[in-house]
Amino acid sequence: MKPYIQKILEIIKPEDRHYMLDLGCGDGEDMAYFRKGGFTVYGIDKISTAGIPEKSDIIDFEIKPNTYSLIVANNTLPFIGDKDKVKKVISSMANGLVKDGVMYLTLFGEHDEWFGKHGMSFFKEVEIDDFIESLSTDLLEKNIREGYGITSRGKEKFWHVLMYMCIKKPKI
Numbered sequence: 001m002k003p004y005i006q007k008i009l010e011i012i013k014p015e016d017r018h019y020m021l022d023l024g025c026g027d028g029e030d031m032a033y034f035r036k037g038g039f040t041v042y043g044i045d046k047i048s049t050a051g052i053p054e055k056s057d058i059i060d061f062e063i064k065p066n067t068y069s070l071i072v073a074n075n076t077l078p079f080i081g082d083k084d085k086v087k088k089v090i091s092s093m094a095n096g097l098v099k100d101g102v103m104y105l106t107l108f109g110e111h112d113e114w115f116g117k118h119g120m121s122f123f124k125e126v127e128i129d130d131f132i133e134s135l136s137t138d139l140l141e142k143n144i145r146e147g148y149g150i151t152s153r154g155k156e157k158f159w160h161v162l163m164y165m166c167i168k169k170p171k172i
């Protein structure tokens with residue numbers, strides 16, 4: 001189980017596990033853990049795979065406000081080239097959470113070996129920190145991975161990954 005999944009299952013109590021949304025869910029491997037953990041899972045991906053509820057582009061998918069206990073976008077947002085669109089998706093993720101709902105997302109930083117690749121987005125840490133700060137969520141955890149590792153195609157590359165886990169703020 002990926003560390004981020006384990007962390008989420010520690011944070012969200014079983015009685016608070018309702019709807020969860022996985023943006024760019026791939027073959028649904030992560031969703032299977034969340035389903036097992038008691039969430040009602042829903043995933044979208046632009047590539048159709050057996051078992052994925054909906055084939056859709058993240059940019060076109062409307063996240064219903066105030067609906068989900070959990071929304072994740074693990075290793076998917078960097079594949080959207082327009083940074084403003086990425087920020088729009090992140091805002092919609094925050095709005096889609098119920099009170100005490102959690103969102104988790106990863107982005108690529110500027111030291112990543114793929115920096116500058118067409119069709120991908122890369123963020124300065126401070127830029128995204130400020131943006132996350134402006135949302136209707138509180139930061140629970142931020143992690144940075146910087147170092148060599150293997151891609152899904154088995155090649156070694158230098159990764160610079162910014163990981164954010166946030167919780168929906170209570171209404172004042």
Ligand SMILES: C[S@@+](CC[C@H](N)C(=O)[O-])C[C@H]1O[C@@H](n2cnc3c(N)ncnc32)[C@H](O)[C@@H]1O
Pocket residue numbers: 023024025026027029030044045046047056057058059073074075076079080152
């Ligand atoms: C590296 S995989 C990560 C899959 C999964 N989230 C995980 O952590 O294992 C990236 C996934 O995001 C999907 N994806 C990339 N851009 C997308 C977009 N604009 N809309 C929907 N899915 C997208 C790809 O099709 C792919 O399945």
